[in-house]
Amino acid sequence: xxxxxxxxxxxxxxxxxxxxxxxxxxxxxxxxxxxxxxxxxxxxxxxxxxxxxxxxxxxxxxxxxxxxxxxxxxxxxxxxxxxxxxxxxxxxxxxxxxxxxxxxxxxxxxxxxxxxxxxxxxxxxxxxxx
Numbered sequence: 001x002x003x004x005x006x007x008x009x010x011x012x013x014x015x016x017x018x019x020x021x022x023x024x025x026x027x028x029x030x031x032x033x034x035x036x037x038x039x040x041x042x043x044x045x046x047x048x049x050x051x052x053x054x055x056x057x058x059x060x061x062x063x064x065x066x067x068x069x070x071x072x073x074x075x076x077x078x079x080x081x082x083x084x085x086x087x088x089x090x091x092x093x094x095x096x097x098x099x100x101x102x103x104x105x106x107x108x109x110x111x112x113x114x115x116x117x118x119x120x121x122x123x124x125x126x127x128x129x130x
Contacts, residue, residue: 035095041104042090049079082109 043054050056054073055063066073070093075084086109092098104110 033095034100035098038090038098038101038104039095041101042087043073045083045090046073046075046079046087049083050076080109082107082112085109 047053055066056073058066072088072091072093075087079087086104086107089099089107090104099107
């Protein structure tokens, strides 16, 4: 009988999202905590801007090894300078080097006013905006 929970039981790492893998790999640095949430924010922003999950096209085991080696997911050149800086700050390999949520709230990527003439902004607004 196939169950949606089989993977969770037989291979729990396979069910983790890539934004959670860093905390599994780097559990020696304290594992899950507030810095793990900051890593996830960086992955989420990257995914929203590119419409692809971080490490897209890479199997989860390969992503695990890339994270363990400190290889960040690719960030396309089309992402604005502020967005790139925000993402890179979130994806610091050492959790102690990541900013706090309060610090991220002061980042230019977050503080930039949203456009009003087009209504709600789309991820395309943040691409090629510097």
